[in-house]
Amino acid sequence: MSKEMTIHLKYWRQNGPTAKGYFEEKTLNSVNEHMSFLEMLDVLNEELQLEGKDPVEFDYDCREGICGSCNLVINGQAHGPKDKTACCQLHMRMYNDGDSITIEPPRAAAFPVIKDLVVDRSGFDRIIEAGGYVSVKTGSAQEANSTPIEKEKSDIAFDYATCIGCGACVAACPNASASLFTGAKIAHLALMPQGEVERSNRVVAMVDQMKEEGFGDCSNFGECEAVCPQGISISAIAEMRRDYVKALFS
Amino acid sequence: MKLDGQIPEGPLEQKWSLHKKNMKLVAPNNRRKYEVIIVGTGLAGGAAAASLAEMGYKVKSFCIQDSARRAHSIAAQGGINAAKNYPNDGDSVWRLFYDTIKGGDYRSREANVYRLAEVANNIIDQAVAQGVPFAREYSGLLANRSFGGAQVSRTFYARGQTGQQLLLGAYQAMMRQVQEGGVEYYPRHEMLEVVIIDGKARGIITRDLVSGEIKRWEADAVVLATGGYGNVFYLSTNAKNSNVTAAWRAHRKGALFANPCFVQVHPTCIPVSGDYQSKLTLMSESLRNDGRVWVPRKKGDDRHPNDIPDEERYYYLEERYPSFGNLVPRDVASRNAKLVCDDGLGVGETGLAVYLDFRDAINRDGLDTISAKYGNLFDMYHNIAGENPYKQPMKIYPAVHYTMGGLWVDYNLMTTVPGLFATGEANFSDHGANRLGASALMQGLSDGYFVLPATIGNYLADEKIGLRYGTDHEEFEKIANEAQARIDKLLSIKGKRTIIDFHRTLGKIVWDKIGISRTKEGLESAIKEIQELREEFWTNVYVPGEANNYNKYLEFAGRVADFFELAELMAHDALDREESCGCHLREEFQTEEGEAVRNDQDFSYVSAWEFNAVNGKLDETLHKENLEFEFVELKQRSYK
Numbered sequence: 001m002s003k004e005m006t007i008h009l010k011y012w013r014q015n016g017p018t019a020k021g022y023f024e025e026k027t028l029n030s031v032n033e034h035m036s037f038l039e040m041l042d043v044l045n046e047e048l049q050l051e052g053k054d055p056v057e058f059d060y061d062c063r064e065g066i067c068g069s070c071n072l073v074i075n076g077q078a079h080g081p082k083d084k085t086a087c088c089q090l091h092m093r094m095y096n097d098g099d100s101i102t103i104e105p106p107r108a109a110a111f112p113v114i115k116d117l118v119v120d121r122s123g124f125d126r127i128i129e130a131g132g133y134v135s136v137k138t139g140s141a142q143e144a145n146s147t148p149i150e151k152e153k154s155d156i157a158f159d160y161a162t163c164i165g166c167g168a169c170v171a172a173c174p175n176a177s178a179s180l181f182t183g184a185k186i187a188h189l190a191l192m193p194q195g196e197v198e199r200s201n202r203v204v205a206m207v208d209q210m211k212e213e214g215f216g217d218c219s220n221f222g223e224c225e226a227v228c229p230q231g232i233s234i235s236a237i238a239e240m241r242r243d244y245v246k247a248l249f250s
Numbered sequence: 251m252k253l254d255g256q257i258p259e260g261p262l263e264q265k266w267s268l269h270k271k272n273m274k275l276v277a278p279n280n281r282r283k284y285e286v287i288i289v290g291t292g293l294a295g296g297a298a299a300a301s302l303a304e305m306g307y308k309v310k311s312f313c314i315q316d317s318a319r320r321a322h323s324i325a326a327q328g329g330i331n332a333a334k335n336y337p338n339d340g341d342s343v344w345r346l347f348y349d350t351i352k353g354g355d356y357r358s359r360e361a362n363v364y365r366l367a368e369v370a371n372n373i374i375d376q377a378v379a380q381g382v383p384f385a386r387e388y389s390g391l392l393a394n395r396s397f398g399g400a401q402v403s404r405t406f407y408a409r410g411q412t413g414q415q416l417l418l419g420a421y422q423a424m425m426r427q428v429q430e431g432g433v434e435y436y437p438r439h440e441m442l443e444v445v446i447i448d449g450k451a452r453g454i455i456t457r458d459l460v461s462g463e464i465k466r467w468e469a470d471a472v473v474l475a476t477g478g479y480g481n482v483f484y485l486s487t488n489a490k491n492s493n494v495t496a497a498w499r500a501h502r503k504g505a506l507f508a509n510p511c512f513v514q515v516h517p518t519c520i521p522v523s524g525d526y527q528s529k530l531t532l533m534s535e536s537l538r539n540d541g542r543v544w545v546p547r548k549k550g551d552d553r554h555p556n557d558i559p560d561e562e563r564y565y566y567l568e569e570r571y572p573s574f575g576n577l578v579p580r581d582v583a584s585r586n587a588k589l590v591c592d593d594g595l596g597v598g599e600t601g602l603a604v605y606l607d608f609r610d611a612i613n614r615d616g617l618d619t620i621s622a623k624y625g626n627l628f629d630m631y632h633n634i635a636g637e638n639p640y641k642q643p644m645k646i647y648p649a650v651h652y653t654m655g656g657l658w659v660d661y662n663l664m665t666t667v668p669g670l671f672a673t674g675e676a677n678f679s680d681h682g683a684n685r686l687g688a689s690a691l692m693q694g695l696s697d698g699y700f701v702l703p704a705t706i707g708n709y710l711a712d713e714k715i716g717l718r719y720g721t722d723h724e725e726f727e728k729i730a731n732e733a734q735a736r737i738d739k740l741l742s743i744k745g746k747r748t749i750i751d752f753h754r755t756l757g758k759i760v761w762d763k764i765g766i767s768r769t770k771e772g773l774e775s776a777i778k779e780i781q782e783l784r785e786e787f788w789t790n791v792y793v794p795g796e797a798n799n800y801n802k803y804l805e806f807a808g809r810v811a812d813f814f815e816l817a818e819l820m821a822h823d824a825l826d827r828e829e830s831c832g833c834h835l836r837e838e839f840q841t842e843e844g845e846a847v848r849n850d851q852d853f854s855y856v857s858a859w860e861f862n863a864v865n866g867k868l869d870e871t872l873h874k875e876n877l878e879f880e881f882v883e884l885k886q887r888s889y890k
Contacts, residue, residue: 032526034524035524049748115800125318125435188383
């Protein structure tokens, strides 16, 4: 039979962007080892409601590790202790009976708290809006196989393209930089011939937008790569920097 | 009411091109004067927003997630079909059309499906041009693989994340239009009502999920691209926020709802482990290429699977379907898993699981080969189930995956409400009673990039330019008040049972009685149970928090309320259809060997239901759209 555990939780409560936040605590007595971390929070919320209290708000959707909605900071680590795993795919069997767990929202000036553990990550959308695309007219594309692309290049581009936009990189960075997110999209599109044409304009527009949103600079801590649930390499940031400098001097 | 599918005349191969030729156009300088609301930003909605804005229309785009990039299309793993015939294995538009019609068990429209097969090739061109990193051969050309239900390799893929990459392509194209000013973009907004004035869809009512504000939006046409309703089952492979609310509220305002009982159950999912479980995880069907499905022959055999000798294992798919074996289609594999578990042969703590075993494949091909093919899936399974599938069989069970039913639309993707369109999984049109692998992404993008952009112009061309009633018009006022009243009502109940508790209970009824197989008695009792539970919901649900604040549970309460009505309609639809067809199996209609018996004579129709509200009681009228098959011969599907 599956194992049941007692878990002591300490979680962030904040009633709105300008409200003062605080920690609240509660102990759950029958946490099943097979629960995902988010299912454990569902159970917490059921208990809170039955006590007539407001549930803790947190963001989630697919619960398959791909949509990027969830983004909790668990015991100080974005997405918790498991390597390359979004917190929706983290299971309680990672913890021991009697463990204490602290849950916080990702903290960054560019990610204002909406409520409790939910933050506003729309800055990411605006970075993409600034140039994270290929300007092809829909409905009039050329034959797909007319431009061969080296398999190795295409595979690397794919690795960068897997970013799920969760914001763990921002949460983990001491400067709250969005460089891994931005760099991943820049590197993906720069490697494909389709994205090559707009390469210079794109990198300048996206990097400038990143600054405008209030994300900090990258100072090579590498924490972003360490917490990225998709394992995106920090080399994306190097690509971005190289392209940015080149674009400024060309 | 006479349902007119608006199917163009002419030979099948020319219907779409003739239709495009005959449709009215809106001149480029007039397009900016028309506004279109698009609800949903998945493949269908994101692609439509990008395309329409590119053409010059003014688009307002809404989604419930915090970003358009998170729509559930993102989770599709396997791939997207197109009849490019790059592998030169004899594929053609006709073959893709034929496989799709047959796969849907002859319950979809020929003309729609042919068009889908026809434009699929353009989708691949479009996605590649956007920089979507599809898998490639060493030659630099695009790679293909085969997928269930087809004898050719026509599936394009981007590792196990095809949906994500295609969605990001559509999302990026849409964000470019946001930048250019063609799209106004509103994330964290839920559509609550559609507003109809003078018989036409003229706008919507939304709730701002952050501030709670009820807002009114006016436009010349409304497109619902809001996905499917699998979450009615509580447990499904759908994202937790996927819901039926936008489609259902449109249904309540006059849009007919078609084939609600056609729900695809996917055979290879990670089984349920406990009451706390919130969703089910699908694992790619490709696992059945090498995995062998079995259960112990003896009831209650609780030995470790590796200790059960071959002669005491029941490889039921291989025994029952010698020619297809473990590769039978989804509906057949799902049904048989349920049958053996119902017979008491299921495995695991709950008895609701069967083994999917790679022992023989590993012995035959070596660990490295199997790991190269399925490594990521094995890791995913290991992570979720806590067992190592290289060392012991996986446990799998079917789960609700995709809904073929949805709002009824004609060939132009317009619902029975003029000016209200439905695309992708939100409509019923292209998959029939069953959906083949790699065809959902195809339909979403076909509708969004190519079909709707043409047909909506045909509608708008007849609309008066700049016609505005103003959002203070009495109809907007009335519908906004209705939406507010419903929210106030939910918050005022202050009952004893939580929303999730109601949803879980509803889901169990729907799964047990309107799930993999159905009977007349089961469906009738489901209707009664659903009605009782719904009544209790409206008097005893506990909705926490306030209306004017971020409140996820209030959002859920509204959706669960809609799921109650939909669930009941699903049961009525399944009762009406006295045949077994695709994913719909009525136990009364099967052969002695347990094979589904379709009845083309009496049931070759789309069931389209009209909502009538009588004192809060669901009362739906059935309309039938007869399906005419001019170009294919209807055959029994057999996998023996």
